[in-house]
Amino acid sequence: MKPTPPPSAPPPSRAARGLRRFVADDVQAAAAELDGWQQRYQQLTPGPFRAEVQQAAFGDVHVFREQTSQALLEEGEAMRGYLSLALPHAQCDGGWFHGYAMRGAGLLTAGNGKALAMRTPRELDLLGLTLPLPALQHALALAGGAPVTVAQLPPVRQLRPGVAAELRAALLSVLGTAALETEVFRHRFVESAMRDALLLAAATALTADGDRTHESLPTPTVRRRLVADAYDMVRAAPEAGWSVLALCERLGVSRRTLQYSFNEVTGLAPLDFVRAVRMNGARLALRAGTADSVGAVAARYGFHHLPRFAAQYREFFGELPSQTLARPR
Known part of the structure; x- marks a missing residue:
């Protein structure tokens, strides 16, 4: 130690x-x-x-x-x-x-x-x-x-x-x-995301065996509303440093409630859902054929490492972002 x-x-x-x-x-x-x-x-x-x-x-x-x-x-x-x-x-x-x-x-x-x-x-x-x-x-x-x-x-x-x-x-x-x-x-969002991940990992380990019977699970209506609110927040500011900790804080819920709601409503973990929303936003921007470069679009949607973004984009959509940008309008 x-x-x-x-x-x-x-x-x-x-x-x-x-x-x-x-x-x-x-x-x-x-x-x-x-x-x-x-x-x-x-x-x-x-x-x-x-x-x-x-x-x-x-x-x-x-x-x-x-x-x-x-x-x-x-x-x-x-x-x-x-x-x-x-x-x-x-x-x-x-x-x-x-x-x-x-x-x-x-x-x-x-x-x-x-x-x-x-x-x-x-x-x-x-x-x-x-x-x-x-x-x-x-x-x-x-x-x-x-x-x-x-x-x-x-x-x-x-x-x-x-x-x-x-x-x-x-x-x-x-x-x-x-x-x-x-x-x-050098990107503050990366620093914030890593810091939040470490804090949450420590908190999860320290509370893993605690008594959580006081925390009731959300109703189906609350689950749908929570995911819809998260969707609106990410769409409004895709470039923000959306970590699990940040989502919990903005939505006013525990990690357990957040994960339960996302798994039930979307079938995805919260951050997988955030990444999907960002990816689709970037794809729409690239298909719109603006004057922005692939790097500028990636940064606008919270992807600050261009090679990783390109690899994830190709895995997600089956083509490179540059190929999407070059498509006929």
Whole structure:
């Protein structure tokens, strides 16, 4: 688990950017390289040491993956106002965190100025993220969970295997997306979408086993109205950063209600529906034969990476956007 700067230090500047990857053969070099963190490492088992770290930042949310080859003692202090979560791979048994054994699908939690102490096993594979508490509280509410404070969270929370696998896949997906060309991350919509995805992934993991019996499912009429309202919003501003979190906030519903309604009414997940609306809007604009280039049309409909847009467009419609633009009117 990686401690953030001490409570007296200002939050690090974390502009959205592509993936950063580094390899170290010394424990102190590995401790010093992770962006925005202060930590102390001690190697506990003999043998050559190797660490590989991947990391990306989206505003005030930081995600990383650390793989190390020897058992370590990691110590530090977490920054006030932030929560750090870490998910070791299920096969990384043998370590401990604040006296709790690391086993199975254990989610490690710490933050808000508290001291950290972790003994890692050999061959650690750890995914982690650090999130500002106010934003996380908001995401928890939209995920249908109750307010959570750091003091209420146990240092190690056992997740169901499926929940842990979903969180791990979400974090790996974000890191994979961050490996795209750097210019993608100059768009504020990409930063916002990645930040929202991380906040929602954390909130979902923290509320996965909570009691949601208080939340009634919407009626068919409410489901249809909710999807219609979402459709109107996306059509009115297709270029906006429509994430699941943004849709929940604008519609005033939980993630569970949003997903249930979209699955029932459209047969699609919310973001698949948003992408379909954007794709069809872009196709109509291209067929209209305006003077706009394919890139200008793509950006107008929220697609800020032209090669990816072209590939998705061809998969969706069976032809490249340039071919649609060149069609006779």
